[in-house]
Amino acid sequence: MPAEGWVSLRAALWLLGLCAVLAPVQCSPDRPSWRYISTEVVIPRKELLRFGGQRHVIHMRRKRLFWPGYLMMTQDDQGVLQTDHPFVPEDCYYFGYLEEIPFSTVTINTCYGGLQGYMKLDDLAYEISPLKHSRKFEHTLSQMVADASTMGPMPRLGYEEERDPLLSPANITAAPRMSSKLYMFHEALMKGLCQSTNAFYRTANNVSETVQYMVDVGNIIDAVYRGLETRFYISVMHIYNVRDPVSTASLRPRSAYFQFYSRTLFPAFHPHTAVVFSTAEPPDGVYVPGLYSFCRSGGLVLVFWAGPTPWARSS
Ligand SMILES: *[C@@H]1O[C@H](CO)[C@@H](O)[C@H](O)[C@H]1NC(C)=O
Ligand SMILES: *[C@@H]1O[C@H](CO)[C@@H](O)[C@H](O)[C@H]1NC(C)=O
Numbered sequence: 001m002p003a004e005g006w007v008s009l010r011a012a013l014w015l016l017g018l019c020a021v022l023a024p025v026q027c028s029p030d031r032p033s034w035r036y037i038s039t040e041v042v043i044p045r046k047e048l049l050r051f052g053g054q055r056h057v058i059h060m061r062r063k064r065l066f067w068p069g070y071l072m073m074t075q076d077d078q079g080v081l082q083t084d085h086p087f088v089p090e091d092c093y094y095f096g097y098l099e100e101i102p103f104s105t106v107t108i109n110t111c112y113g114g115l116q117g118y119m120k121l122d123d124l125a126y127e128i129s130p131l132k133h134s135r136k137f138e139h140t141l142s143q144m145v146a147d148a149s150t151m152g153p154m155p156r157l158g159y160e161e162e163r164d165p166l167l168s169p170a171n172i173t174a175a176p177r178m179s180s181k182l183y184m185f186h187e188a189l190m191k192g193l194c195q196s197t198n199a200f201y202r203t204a205n206n207v208s209e210t211v212q213y214m215v216d217v218g219n220i221i222d223a224v225y226r227g228l229e230t231r232f233y234i235s236v237m238h239i240y241n242v243r244d245p246v247s248t249a250s251l252r253p254r255s256a257y258f259q260f261y262s263r264t265l266f267p268a269f270h271p272h273t274a275v276v277f278s279t280a281e282p283p284d285g286v287y288v289p290g291l292y293s294f295c296r297s298g299g300l301v302l303v304f305w306a307g308p309t310p311w312a313r314s315s
Contacts, residue, residue, distance in 0.1 A: 039142040041131065044115055051126075051141050058106055060096030065219055067191050067235035071269075074207055075242040084239075086207045093219050095226065107223040109216070115139060118220075190225065191235035193271035194218060197248040198240040199279040210239055214277055221275070236269050251276055 042051050047058050066088075074084040089111035098104040101121045108117030114130025114137065124143060131138040194214045201210050214237060222232040240248075245264075246256040261274055 035145060036127070036142045037145050039140050041138050042128070042141045043136060043138055056101070057099035058096055059099060060094040060106060060108065062091065063093050063095050063222070065093045065215065065222060065234060066090055067233040070234055071236045072211070073237065074239045077242065079240075079242045079245070081238060084207070086211050088211055088215060095223060105223065107219065109219060190230055190232045190272040191270075192218065192221070192232055192273045192275055193236040193238070193265060193269050194234055194275045194277070195238045195265075196240060196277045197279065198242070198244045199248070200277040201239055201241045203279060207239055207241055210241075211237060214275075217275070217277070232273070235271060238265075248276075248278060251278060
């Protein structure tokens with residue numbers, strides 16, 4: 001149970017998603033870490049959820065996260081990519097809001113029994129997860145905040161920052177370069193190619209778990225982009241479970257991997273976006289979120305770094 005302590009990487013990606021994906025230039029170099037500050041046990045009943053002493057009505061719609069005919073590929077003994085069929089739940093992703101709470105968002109999956117996901121309302125952010133072995137459908141609902149000790153003044157998480165990109169049509173003229181490009185070139189639908197480097201795969205050493213992680217992050221990316229009236233779909237997943245096709249030590253423009261992506265993967269699959277899951281340290285001393293993005297003609301590439309404890313800043 002996430003009682004106190006650093007939030008999971010996924011939670012942090014979700015919390016920082018907008019900052020990192022849409023406005024990297026605007027993000028403070030001294031990015032905050034996030035902590036769970038309180039946890040309560042809740043029992044969702046249909047669309048009702050009581051927490052913080054109040055009853056909330058959740059409105060959710062199922063969403064599609066996979067492009068029709070999406071491809072899942074792992075490697076054979078020789079490292080050659082081949083179609084694989086690990087178990088991937090497909091019809092259990094939801095997006096919604098809390099009734100009577102303007103600008104609230106709910107991003108949840110029900111793939112593994114119970115509700116797993118995130119809620120944001122007013123200035124508050126929550127993670128919800130099923131309580132293991134509960135026979136009463138109990139869940140933990142943990143509130144998350146930016147950790148004040150690792151940052152300067154608390155950034156305001158409220159309306160002005162959140163509402164614009166997340167829930168209203170983006171103000172394209174005011175939006176940062178990245179999002180206006182996205183908006184213009186990729187229109188409303190984005191097909192994403194997700195890749196796990198060999199090192200990232202080895203953190204779990206299990207294809208199903210790696211896929212599950214990548215899909216969960218895909219779900220978060222979609223939630224983030226919905227604010228720009230853009231949908232994100234997973235169309236191809238590559239898991240380098242035997243070895244990397246080329247070095248993934250660097251993923252920067254002009255690196256071996258970047259060239260491999262633009263010369264081999266991009267022409268073969270024509271994704272709008274590529275997402276690389278990597279353990280390699282991001283460049284330029286950006287230690288904390290380990291998430292950066294850059295644009296090129298072949299599409300936007302997002303890199304998620306999942307080091308051992310990427311969110312806990314060692315002092
Ligand atoms: C968009 O942002 C610009 C610059 O901040 C502002 O002048 C303009 O009024 C905004 N437009 C809308 C529709 O909010
Ligand atoms: C991989 O993970 C899944 C789900 O956690 C588990 O059921 C499976 O047994 C694991 N496979 C191996 C080879 O460890």
